[in-house]
Amino acid sequence: MQQSSALEILKTGANVFLTGEAGSGKTYVLNQYQDWLKNHKLTFAVTASTGIAATHLGGRTIHSWSGLGIKDQITDEQINRILSDDDTYDRLRGTDVLIVDEISMLSHQQLDSLDRILKAARENPKAFGGIQIILSGDFFQLPPIGREARLAVVASVWTKASFAVCYLDTQYRTTGDSALSELLSAMRNGEFDQQHFEWLQERMVVDPETNETNFEIPNEITRLYTHNEDVDKINKEQLDALSGSEKIFTATHTGDSTLAESMVRNSLIEYKLKLKVDAEVMFIKNDPAGKYVNGSRGKVINFKNKYPTIELHNGKTIRAEAVSWGSVASNEDSESAVVRQIPLRLAWAVTVHKSQGLTLDQAAIDLSRVFTPGQGYVALSRLESLSGLYLLGISNQALAINPDIHELDKQLREQSQKMESYLNSHETADLIEKQKSFVQSRGGIWSESSTLSES
Numbered sequence: 001m002q003q004s005s006a007l008e009i010l011k012t013g014a015n016v017f018l019t020g021e022a023g024s025g026k027t028y029v030l031n032q033y034q035d036w037l038k039n040h041k042l043t044f045a046v047t048a049s050t051g052i053a054a055t056h057l058g059g060r061t062i063h064s065w066s067g068l069g070i071k072d073q074i075t076d077e078q079i080n081r082i083l084s085d086d087d088t089y090d091r092l093r094g095t096d097v098l099i100v101d102e103i104s105m106l107s108h109q110q111l112d113s114l115d116r117i118l119k120a121a122r123e124n125p126k127a128f129g130g131i132q133i134i135l136s137g138d139f140f141q142l143p144p145i146g147r148e149a150r151l152a153v154v155a156s157v158w159t160k161a162s163f164a165v166c167y168l169d170t171q172y173r174t175t176g177d178s179a180l181s182e183l184l185s186a187m188r189n190g191e192f193d194q195q196h197f198e199w200l201q202e203r204m205v206v207d208p209e210t211n212e213t214n215f216e217i218p219n220e221i222t223r224l225y226t227h228n229e230d231v232d233k234i235n236k237e238q239l240d241a242l243s244g245s246e247k248i249f250t251a252t253h254t255g256d257s258t259l260a261e262s263m264v265r266n267s268l269i270e271y272k273l274k275l276k277v278d279a280e281v282m283f284i285k286n287d288p289a290g291k292y293v294n295g296s297r298g299k300v301i302n303f304k305n306k307y308p309t310i311e312l313h314n315g316k317t318i319r320a321e322a323v324s325w326g327s328v329a330s331n332e333d334s335e336s337a338v339v340r341q342i343p344l345r346l347a348w349a350v351t352v353h354k355s356q357g358l359t360l361d362q363a364a365i366d367l368s369r370v371f372t373p374g375q376g377y378v379a380l381s382r383l384e385s386l387s388g389l390y391l392l393g394i395s396n397q398a399l400a401i402n403p404d405i406h407e408l409d410k411q412l413r414e415q416s417q418k419m420e421s422y423l424n425s426h427e428t429a430d431l432i433e434k435q436k437s438f439v440q441s442r443g444g445i446w447s448e449s450s451t452l453s454e455s
Contacts, residue, residue, distance in 0.1 A: 001420050003029050006166035008431060009423060010134065011036060013438030015127070015161045017103075018136040019412060020168030021188060022381035026136050029168070030099055033134075040444040043094055048101035049137075049144075050295065050356060060286055060293060062100050063110075065091065066117050072109040072146065079120050092121035095131060096442040102356060103137035107144035108155035115157040127161035132438075135163065139405050139412075140188055141378050142356055153408065167416030180386040187377050190406055192399055203389040205364070217390050221362040223349040224379050226369050235346035242276045247303055249273040249322075255337035269325065269341050275300055275308055282347035282354075283310075285325070291318050295354070297347050307342065320344055352379045361388050368393030373402040 003025050010016055010033045018026050030046075037044045047062040063069055067082035083089050098118075100106065115128050122129030139151060152158065179199055186192045205215050225231050239246075251271050253260035264271050268284040275281070283296040298312035310318050325339045352375050360382045367376050376398035383389055423431075439446045 001166050001168055001416050002170065003032075003168060005420055005423055006168060007032055007036075008435075009164055009166055009419065011438070012431065012434040013132050013441070014164045015132060016134045016166055017163040017412075018134060018166050018168070019138055019416075021138060021140070021184060022378075024168035024170060026138075026168060027101075029166075030101070030134070030136060034099075037097060040439045040446060042096045042439065042442055042444040044097035044099065045091070045095045046099045046101075049105040050102050050354075060290075062106065062114065064286055066114055067092075068110065068113055068117065071113065072107060072149070074113040074116060079117055082117060083121055089121060092118060092129075096444070097132045097134065098128070099134045099136065101136045102141070103135040103152050104139050104141045105137075105144050105356070106152050107146060107149035108152055108158075109149065110144070111152045111155040112157055115155075115161075127157050133161065139408055140374060140401060141381075142353055142374055143372070143402075145353075151408075164419050165412050165415035166419065167413050169413075169416075180380070180383060183386070184377065184381055187380075187399060187401060188406075188409065190401070190403075197399075199386060200389075200391060200394060203386065203391045204394075205390050205392055215390055217364050218362065221364055221390070222355075222360055223364040223366070223392075224352050224355050224382070225349055225366045226352050226371060226375055228351060230366065230369075231349040231351055234349035238348040239274060239276060239279055239346060242278055244276050244278075247275050247308070249275070249342050251339055251341035253337060253339045257337075259337035260339050264339060268345055269339060270345055271341075273342055273344060275303075275344070275346075277302060280347045281308075281310060281344045282350065283320075283343050284345055285323060285343035287323075291316075308344070310344070355379065355382050359384065361385075362390070363388065364390040364392055366392035367398035368395050370395055370398040370400075373397075373400045374405075377401060 006016070006018060006029050010018075010029070018029060020026055034044060034046065045065055047060055047065045049062060067085065067088045068074065071078070083092075100114075118129035118131055119125060120129075122131065124130040127133075135152065139153070143149070143151060183192075183196045183199060186196050203215075205217060206213055223231075223234055225234070249270075249272070251264060251269060251273075277300055279300045281298060281300060283292045286293045292312065296312055298310040298318075300308045301311045301317070302309045304319070307322075308320050310320050312318065320342050322340045323343050325341075356378055361384050363379075363383060365379045367379060370376055376394075380389070436446050
C-alpha cells in the first residue's frame with residue numbers, strides 16, 4: 001500500500017494497524033495525519049511502547065499516558081485509582097485519536113489493559129472506549145519482554161477493534177543502497193542466502209580467518225550490543241578515556257530498602273552514576289514538563305549548581321536534576337519505596353533493544369551473542385546503508401526470524417491488499433463524506449474546501 005492510501009484510510013476515523021518494514025515511511029504517514037488532525041481541530045495523543053520511539057514522534061510512552069505504568073494486567077481497583085487522578089482522567093476522556101507506535105513491544109495483556117482503562121474512563125463499551133486508535137509498528141522487530149508476553153495481535157481487543165491493516169510496501173530509508181534494502185527484504189521473506197551473508201562478512205571489522213583489521217571504527221559512532229554487560233564495558237572504557245575530573249552522583253531512597261534495591265537492580269537507574277564533561281549520555285525517564293523523554297541522547301557540557309548540563313543532539317540544553325521513581329509493594333495501595341537519582345546513563349554504546357526506533361548513518365554492531373529472533377534484523381535496519389556498518393561479530397542465530405512472524409506477515413499483507421481494493425472501489429465523494437462525518441462526530445471543524453489531497 002502507498003503512503004497516500006494509508007493516509008486516506010486514517011482520515012475516515014477507522015482503527016488502523018499501520019505496518020511495513022523499517023524505513024517504509026510509517027512515521028512520515030503518522031506525522032502527516034497529525035497535521036490533518038490539527039487542521040480539523042481534533043485532539044490526539046502520540047505515544048509509543050518505548051521511550052526512544054516516543055522521542056521521534058514527540059510524544060510519551062503509552063504506559064505513562066494511560067496510567068498503566070509497568071503493569072501488564074490490571075484490576076478494577078487499579079483502574080479506579082488511575083481514574084481518580086484528574087489529569088489522567090481528563091486526558092483519557094478528551095482525546096479523539098490515540099497513536100501507539102512500536103507496537104511489537106507492547107504485549108497482548110497490556111493492549112487489553114489499555115482497552116479496559118479507556119472503556120472505564122469514557123464510559124463506552126466499544127473497543128478502546130470508542131476512541132480512534134492507530135497502532136504502528138513491525139512484528140519483525142523486537143517482541144514484548146516477559147515469559148507470558150505475546151504479540152499484541154493475539155489480544156482479545158484486536159479482533160473487536162476491527163483494525164484496517166495498512167501495509168506500506170515501499171522502502172525509503174535505504175533507497176540509495178540497494179544491497180542493504182535487498183538484504184533486509186531477504187531476511188523478512190526467508191530468502192537470506194550465501195550472497196547476503198558474504199555482504200555482511202565484507203563489513204567485518206576483523207577478518208575472522210586472517211585476524212586482520214579491515215576497518216578502523218570511528219570514535220563518534222554508536223555501538224550496538226545485545227547484552228548489557230558489553231554496553232557497560234564500552235561505556236566505562238570511553239568514560240575513562242576522557243580527561244577531566246569525574247563526578248559521582250549516588251542514588252538515595254526512602255521507604256523499604258529491599259524494594260528500593262530491587263528497583264535499582266531491575267531498571268536502568270545507576271546507583272552510582274559517574275560522569276565527565278563530554279560524556280555521551282541518555283535520559284532514562286520521561287520529563288513531566290516534556291523537556292526530554294526516555295531515550296533522549298546528548299552530551300555533558302558542564303556541571304553547574306551540582307547538576308550536569310546536557311546538550312541534546314537536537315541542540316536543546318537541559319539541566320539534568322535528580323528525579324524520583326516510586327514502587328508499590330504488591331499488597332499495598334501506595335508507594336512503599338522511592339528512589340531519587342539523576343535520570344541519565346552513559347550512551348556511547350546501547351543495547352539493540354534500546355536502539356529500536358533509531359536511524360543511524362553509521363554503527364558498530366556486535367551480533368555474536370544474539371539471544372532472541374529479530375535482534376539481528378532490528379540492529380541492521382537501524383542503518384541507512386551497508387557502508388555505514390562496522391560488524392564486530394555475527395552468529396547464525398543473528399539472521400533468524402521467528403517462522404510464526406513470516407506467516408503473520410503473509411496474512412497482514414493479504415489484509416492490506418483487501419483494504420486497498422476497498423479504498424479503490426469507493427468514489428472520491430464517498431471518501432470525503434466519510435472523513436467529514438468522522439471530523440464532525442468528534443466535534444472538529446470541517447470546511448467544504450477539505451479534499452483528499454489535503455494534509
